[in-house]
Amino acid sequence: MSALTDALNRIIEWLQQNSPTCASGFLPGLSSREIEEKLSELPFCVSREVYELYQWRNGINNGCGVFVYHCLLDLETALRDSQGINDSFWLEAREEDGNPKYLFPIFDFDGEYFAVPGSDSLNGTAPIFHVDGDDGSLSFAFTNLTHMMLAIAECYETGVYSVTSDGNVEVTDEAKFGEIRRKHNPGSVEQLYANGW
Structure with a gap:
């Protein structure tokens, strides 16, 4: 088992x-063939980790934001949202800033993505x-999907995440989350958000 799948299994x-309730919202994974067929629509390639993620589970359908408040998009939604963040305006803006031309969103929270x-x-x-x-600006958040999930799994297991009375998952210590994120992802931005994480 890969480190990515192991981390995902720790989380679930x-x-x-x-x-x-959150755990029950995950959709079954897709076959390699289904993923390849869907991703062949893109004018670019994504990493093998994305294939592995969607073989593990194809998103979450109950709105639980279990990955840093962000929901795991099902592959169809990710493809649709990819069109929006890769329209000509954003492509030109990213190229002018020296950022990656194309992005593929995996996690979403109200139009804010990890991609x-x-x-x-x-x-x-x-x-x-x-x-x-x-504003569509980019921050280098995680070195790769495996390290992202390793950090998030550690946050669950160490109490940085907890469950509210209504059954939702929330971050209880944003500064500690930031420390764990940076530990697993050296070289990433110091803070994603103003409050330290």
Whole structure:
């Protein structure tokens, strides 16, 4: 089992024990063939980690934001949202700023994404960027999807995440989350948000 799948399984095991409602919202994974067919619509390639993620689960359908408040998009929604963040305006703006031309969103919270850059060829891993929902600006958030999930799994297991009385998952210590994120992702931005994480 890869480190990515192991981290994802740690997360879902924690959710099954502590927030069964959130855990029950994950959709079954897709086959390699289904993923390849859907992703062939893109004018770029995504990392193999994205394929592995969607083989594990194809999104979440109950609105639980279990990955840093962000919901795991199902592949159809990710493809649709990809068209929006890759329209000509955003492509030109990113190129002018020296950022990756194409992005593929994986996690969403009200139009704010965590996304992988597109490339000309299929790579094993790719960095994860935070895409600001207001101005589309990018921040280098995680070195790759595996390290993102390792950080999030550690946050669940160490109490940085907890379950509210209504069954939702929330971050209880944003500064500690930031420390764990940076530990697993050296070289990433110091803070994603003004309050330290």
